[in-house]
């Protein structure tokens with residue numbers, strides 16, 4: 001039976017096949033929309049919804065050819081020649097001969113720019129070199145280390161490259177599916193978008209330290225933190241959702257994480273005065289958000305544009321502010337990374353601005369990866385110390401990261417500058433620019449290196 005039956009009849013016995021069909025349709029979502037639009041299919045077939053049409057056209061043109069499918073088959077096969085001609089015209093227009101190159105060529109366009117497949121090497125189980133060797137033996141072609149973000153754009157077929165910012169991150173064409181690959185099923189690699197790797201990478205807790213992952217499930221950032229800690233130290237991970245925590249337990253087991261303590265708790269109710277957390281100096285807060293930055297979800301098929309209503313955004317940002325304030329209340333916490341996969345200012349700069357306003361006496365923002373090209377919006381003086389990420393600018397999902405750092409001891413002259421003055425001189429946490437120029441890494445780059453003479457001054461808010 002064709003996969004199409006499984007989808008349209010809603011049968012779920014063969015989840016794997018169904019998942020494969022949905023993933024494949026997603027890969028071609030932009031192309032399918034263009035073909036459906038140019039043939040005016042939905043105008044001719046009034047009962048056909050765009051999402052179903054995409055699956056049918058996918059199966060007809062790129063899949064098994066709609067072997068069966070009842071009424072749906074009858075409807076779509078009526079338009080077979082028209083759809084095939086539209087596909088042929090599109091290939092001529094894009095100057096490609098193979099179907100899969102349509103996806104690759106789309107990646108270079110600005111509209112619907114596709115995000116590559118990012119693979120984080122799980123350093124708890126293996127090394128980057130071993131993984132590279134494994135892929136090469138498996139027929140993949142290694143192109144060395146990227147020197148600019150452009151190098152990530154033009155990968156095709158079985159090519160892969162080492163990322164320019166994160167040394168343990170490998171980059172493959174977006175068309176590669178590694179969910180069945182041995183390295184993935186054995187936990188040697190984690191399929192994680194580059195932007196989502198930034199929070200743990202930037203927090204960079206030293207081995208042996210105590211860390212909180214406040215909203216942790218399903219645990220990609222937790223396993224990244226554990227890898228940075230080399231499983232040495234303590235990783236307290238909280239999540240409200242018991243099911244997500246259960247999945248997380250399985251994933252962490254597969255990833256070889258052993259330094260964690262999972263708790264099904266509301267982070268807002270975790271007592272920061274509990275002696276258990278007295279040594280926590282690093283905290284990662286990746287709270288629930290609208291998810292508006294995620295580009296590879298079902299919404300591509302269903303055409304549901306991000307529809308976060310003002311009320312929903314308000315509810316989310318109110319929770320995010322509370323969670324961030326709570327994170328800063330842990331008595332010995334030195335660094336707190338705040339991240340969302342949202343593109344909305346209300347969940348990003350606005351949250352950070354308000355919380356910073358309330359905690360200026362104790363915390364400031366760290367200037368993250370100064371050469372990263374896409375900065376937080378300038379809606380407040382320190383906005384650009386934060387990072388943004390997007391498919392167009394950084395070839396990743398839409399994302400936002402800010403890092404709070406406790407003022408160390410008494411403020412120096414440098415520390416009491418106005419935010420705009422300070423912006424230029426505050427902490428630099430950088431690996432390498434998008435142009436691949438800088439070499440410093442967060443593990444070596446000092447958080448705050450004040451070369452100037454220390455001048456004792458009373459602690460006071462910045463101007």
Ligand SMILES: C[S@@+](CC[C@H](N)C(=O)[O-])C[C@H]1O[C@@H](n2cnc3c(N)ncnc32)[C@H](O)[C@@H]1O
Nearest residue numbers: 215216218219220221239240241266267286288
């Ligand atoms: C964006 S997801 C976290 C993703 C995770 N950091 C990762 O990288 O895999 C947000 C999580 O926060 C959890 N959450 C929401 N409210 C919470 C709360 N009050 N306390 C703890 N967890 C909460 C949700 O259940 C959800 O799993």
